[in-house]
Amino acid sequence: MRLSVMVLAFVCFCSVAIGIAATAQDEDVRGAFLTSRPKVKPASTGTASKPSRRRPKTTVGPNKPAKPPEKTTGKPNTPGPSSSTPSEPSTPVNAPRLGLGLTLFMRDSNGLAVRVDPDHVFGKGDRVRVLLETNSDGYLYIFNTTNDGPATMIYPHADLDEAGNYVQAHVPFEIPASSATEERLRWFAFDEVAGTERLFFVFTREPLSGVPIEDELIALCRDSKESCPVKPNAEMWAATQKEMQQPLKTDKTQPNGQAETTSEQQAATRGLGLAKDDPQPSLVMMASSRRPTLVATLDLIHK
Numbered sequence: 413m414r415l416s417v418m419v420l421a422f423v424c425f426c427s428v429a430i431g432i433a434a435t436a437q438d439e440d441v442r443g444a445f446l447t448s449r450p451k452v453k454p455a456s457t458g459t460a461s462k463p464s465r466r467r468p469k470t471t472v473g474p475n476k477p478a479k480p481p482e483k484t485t486g487k488p489n490t491p492g493p494s495s496s497t498p499s500e501p502s503t504p505v506n507a508p509r510l511g512l513g514l515t516l517f518m519r520d521s522n523g524l525a526v527r528v529d530p531d532h533v534f535g536k537g538d539r540v541r542v543l544l545e546t547n548s549d550g551y552l553y554i555f556n557t558t559n560d561g562p563a564t565m566i567y568p569h570a571d572l573d574e575a576g577n578y579v580q581a582h583v584p585f586e587i588p589a590s591s592a593t594e595e596r597l598r599w600f601a602f603d604e605v606a607g608t609e610r611l612f613f614v615f616t617r618e619p620l621s622g623v624p625i626e627d628e629l630i631a632l633c634r635d636s637k638e639s640c641p642v643k644p645n646a647e648m649w650a651a652t653q654k655e656m657q658q659p660l661k662t663d664k665t666q667p668n669g670q671a672e673t674t675s676e677q678q679a680a681t682r683g684l685g686l687a688k689d690d691p692q693p694s695l696v697m698m699a700s701s702r703r704p705t706l707v708a709t710l711d712l713i714h715k
Contacts, residue, residue: 442663445511445547445696446688449582453675453687463583463683465568465576466626467551467619510706511547512615513693516540517672519599525590525672527694533713539599542710543672543680544585545693546615552579553614553623554587555644555652559607563649564641566611568625570633575626579615584680591681602714611710614652618704622648655707659700667694 518528519539528540544552554567567587568577579585592598619625624632624642633640644652675690697708 441511441661441698442692442696444509445513445663445698446692448508448547449686449688449690451688453684453690463580465573465578467576467578507617507702508548509699509702510550510615510617510704511696511698512613512706512708513545513547513696514613514708514710515543515691515694516710517543525677527667527670527672529666529668530695530710531713533715534602535715536602536604538602540602540712541590541599542587542611543676543693544579544587544613545582545686546579547698548581548617550579551577551616551619551625552585553577553612553616553620555612555614556609557612558609560610562643563612563652564643565623566641568629570630570640575629577625580683580685582685583683584676584686586680589681590677606714609712611712612652612656613706613708613710614655615706615708616704620648652707655703655705656709658703658707660697660706660708661700662698663696665692665694667691 516528516530516532517525517540518532518534520526525541534540546552552567553565555563556566557563568575572589588598588600590598614620623644629642632642670691673691675686678684679686679690697706699706
């Protein structure tokens with residue numbers, strides 16, 4: 413089965429269930445995740461433009477220059493042998509545990525986005541999108557495997573967000589985007605072909621070494637169509653699989669059938685942070701330690 417979206421036409425999803433290595437329910441997870449949300453909603457800037465996903469020019473702290481972009485090594489479509497997740501020592505001592513909030517939306521008969529349980533079984537013609545929220549600033553990568561086959565990177569993408577993948581804490585992020593100019597670009601659509609696919613969400617404090625983003629990714633895909641979508645090399649993918657073994661604590665709610673709120677939609681399309689009183693993610697996943705990388709998966713069930 414293949415989910416077709418013009419820009420992400422190579423993405424295929426087939427099963428819907430959350431798959432997280434070494435998971436554990438924890439009543440404090442949701443509260444800990446929402447702690448850093450502002451008490452009130454940030455004021456609107458009056459602009460409808462999307463926020464930049466490019467890495468910030470400067471890092472936190474006075475007179476501290478930004479790190480130069482990582483160089484990609486190895487073959488154009490294969491991240492070089494230095495590709496790996498950031499090392500433990502790079503994590504600040506007082507850094508919060510990384511957390512990822514996820515809400516799955518499905519298009520109803522009226523064309524509205526409504527919450528749907530990740531365990532829902534989808535059929536031909538169903539359309540879905542994912543709303544993501546992190547509790548820290550960082551970099552979000554999304555990889556896809558089909559029937560446990562080779563992984564491909566579906567985000568960042570050369571045709572989306574200037575190939576950037578920088579996300580801000582509690583500023584929601586849609587995949588695909590409801591703000592797309594055409595209806596067919598706003599959803600992942602299930603066709604008649606069944607299969608098993610998995611999305612890997614890799615959230616890091618620093619960009620992954622050797623994985624092209626921004627101008628490097630744009631140039632790579634422009635100069636060599638065969639190089640895109642990018643395929644992680646064996647070493648980088650092994651590091652991702654290893655991170656999956658790290659325990660995550662989870663908390664899930666069941667607000668199924670509820671429509672996406674105006675505040676959620678505006679926050680995702682205008683780059684506004686969510687406040688404590690705004691709707692919460694359906695699923696919250698938080699690392700049990702202050703590691704620099706969090707890896708979680710989402711399977712979509714299509715029969």
